[in-house]
Amino acid sequence: MSSYKHKKKYGQNFLDSKELLEKIKNVVNLNKDTTVLEIGPGEGYLTSMILENAKFLTSYEIDSDLISNLEKKFKKYDNFKLINEDFMLSDIVGENLKVVANIPYYITTPIVEKLIENKEKIDEIYIMVQKEVAIRLCTEFSGSDVSTLTHYIRYYTIPEYLFTVEKEYFNPIPKVDSAFIKLKIRKDRKYENMIDEKIYFSFIKKAFSQKRKTLINNLKKAGFDKEELEKNLVNDKIRAEELSIEQFIDLIKGLKYDRL
Numbered sequence: 001m002s003s004y005k006h007k008k009k010y011g012q013n014f015l016d017s018k019e020l021l022e023k024i025k026n027v028v029n030l031n032k033d034t035t036v037l038e039i040g041p042g043e044g045y046l047t048s049m050i051l052e053n054a055k056f057l058t059s060y061e062i063d064s065d066l067i068s069n070l071e072k073k074f075k076k077y078d079n080f081k082l083i084n085e086d087f088m089l090s091d092i093v094g095e096n097l098k099v100v101a102n103i104p105y106y107i108t109t110p111i112v113e114k115l116i117e118n119k120e121k122i123d124e125i126y127i128m129v130q131k132e133v134a135i136r137l138c139t140e141f142s143g144s145d146v147s148t149l150t151h152y153i154r155y156y157t158i159p160e161y162l163f164t165v166e167k168e169y170f171n172p173i174p175k176v177d178s179a180f181i182k183l184k185i186r187k188d189r190k191y192e193n194m195i196d197e198k199i200y201f202s203f204i205k206k207a208f209s210q211k212r213k214t215l216i217n218n219l220k221k222a223g224f225d226k227e228e229l230e231k232n233l234v235n236d237k238i239r240a241e242e243l244s245i246e247q248f249i250d251l252i253k254g255l256k257y258d259r260l
């Protein structure tokens with residue numbers, strides 16, 4: 001479909017490289033028991049590799065102009081369901097799903113949030129995202145990339161930055177490089193078992209309210225008692241971005257924070 005006019009509004013930067021496809025295939029590790037969900041098959045770059053290697057694939061494509069080509073291309077596969085819908089408005093159906101997708105970047109965060117909200121149905125998420133976003137999603141608890149998003153991701157998943165994909169691999173070539181990442185859903189519910197999610201994220205929001213300020217100052221501003229804070233924080237110079245989830249849970253429990 002070389003004459004196809006890519007639609008910017010749908011984030012249509014397509015891939016076409018055997019070498020990259022092989023690299024993706026090696027990390028996503030599909031087998032005949034795997035059920036896969038794809039967001040935005042485009043011209044079917046990832047789709048054919050998934051269909052060849054997985055048990056079943058459901059792909060959501062918003063752009064009706066791409067549908068007849070995809071149907072024609074994958075007509076011989078009976079393990080394929082193509083849904084011509086906006087993924088954000090669709091219900092996710094299935095269990096033990098693996099998500100494998102080169103997603104439209106204009107809705108990266110809503111897609112990640114929707115997938116995590118459906119964590120009961122999903123085991124692993126493999127997605128291509130903008131490189132800077134990949135760094136933010138996969139960062140550890142140190143440095144300026146840490147944000148409330150880091151806590152959201154790490155509370156529910158184990159993130160992994162797999163590899164960088166240079167912008168030249170895309171057509172049309174975008175302005176920025178990309179990266180392929182993995183988010184493994186925490187099936188052990190490690191942190192959900194330690195603390196109520198609403199309480200945790202309500203506290204995190206207060207702790208990160210002003211990034212430049214120290215944690216103690218942010219929490220004082222949020223109404224916490226100065227003496228209680230000093231009792232529970234070893235270091236009054238520390239910033240929110242330096243604390244791990246475990247350390248935040250200890251702090252929340254130490255402060256007996258249980259309201260929203």
Ligand SMILES: C[S@@+](CC[C@H](N)C(=O)[O-])C[C@H]1O[C@@H](n2cnc3c(N)ncnc32)[C@H](O)[C@@H]1O
Binds near residue numbers: 015046085087104105
């Ligand atoms: C970055 S392209 C990737 C295409 C293809 N997977 C590839 O790697 O070449 C993103 C794809 O997502 C589709 N898309 C954009 N918004 C969507 C939405 N809300 N729901 C479903 N698909 C969407 C676009 O039409 C496009 O085909």
